[in-house]
Amino acid sequence: MAKISANEIRIGGLIEHQGNLWRVLKKSHVKPGKGGAFVQAELKDIMNGTKLNERFRSTDKIEKPHVEPRKMQYLYAEGQDYVFMDNETYDQMSIHADDLADQVGYLLPNTDVQINFYDETPIGVDLPANVILEVTDTEGVVKGQTAASGGKPAVLETGIRITVPTFVNIGEKVKVNTETGEYVERA
Template identity: 55%
Template sequence: MPKINGNEIRPGNVLEHDGGLWVAVKVAHVKPGKGGAFAQVEMKNLRNGSKLNERFRSADKVERVRLEQKDQQFLYETEGMLTFMDATTYEQVELPADLLGDRRPFLQDGMTVTVEYYEEEALSLTLPEKVICTVEDTEPVVKGQTAANSFKPAVLDNGIKITVPPFVGVGEQVVVATETFEYVERA
């Protein structure tokens, strides 16, 4: 694995530090008036989710880890475990549903997700940026309500609550951003 200097750490880099795998969440380069410059790095553990703030001087060397990314198709869920299949080798793998966290409701049958592996260990799941959902419940359209930024609450078919523009009605399909849980457009 390549070693990089402490001042080369960027957000999103995966590092091996103190016997664990950490992803750099925030990086601030600090140049104090006295002493050498350093990078203040906020890191999140990929295995247990704990957070850590660490200072790295430019002379410090850290291991940068490259994760292998594989596209996998979601098949089914049983007892909190999600089963995925590799589209090229047809191998099936079971991963815990809590890898997705609060984005779990957006996972749909047959959806292709990106699974990141480190030496055969699955560390994270990435959903597509946008998914199509159906509006189950929302307020009826009020005639004459044309304010530019007026949104109304809506419940999607997966139980997620979002806000939608006033012209969206019950039964319509909408595109939702999986990272921000926001309405993007009509499908």
């Protein structure tokens, strides 16, 4: 098994911790005023579904289990299941929304992703670093409002909410970082 630093764990990725396999549901970097930086991660046990909030020092080494990556394409949602197709064999498979967690907000039909398999079981989805989504709802700009206000809330076509600069309007496409959920640029 390979070891990675705590800073390298990714949302949707898999780690081995306390003898179990865990999927990373959420991750944030914390730099306290005193002491060293650390990574706060919300983990979900692959086998029994229990959740765990764990704090790793940035210098901690984490076990990364050997997984088989397969290039797949997201096709469509069917209720709470998301259907993917293997790009080589054209086989289709479903992954439940609970197993995708916050990643569903970045999935548009025909998006290429990497799905990681462990013993032929799909255990995680690696999204592209950025995705392009259309703004479906946001506030208009009030004349005289300064651009330095830090942005405004916006709803994207998949239903996720992000903060965008004041010059972004409904119908425009924006690039969003799938790791942080932050606006990158207009697309």
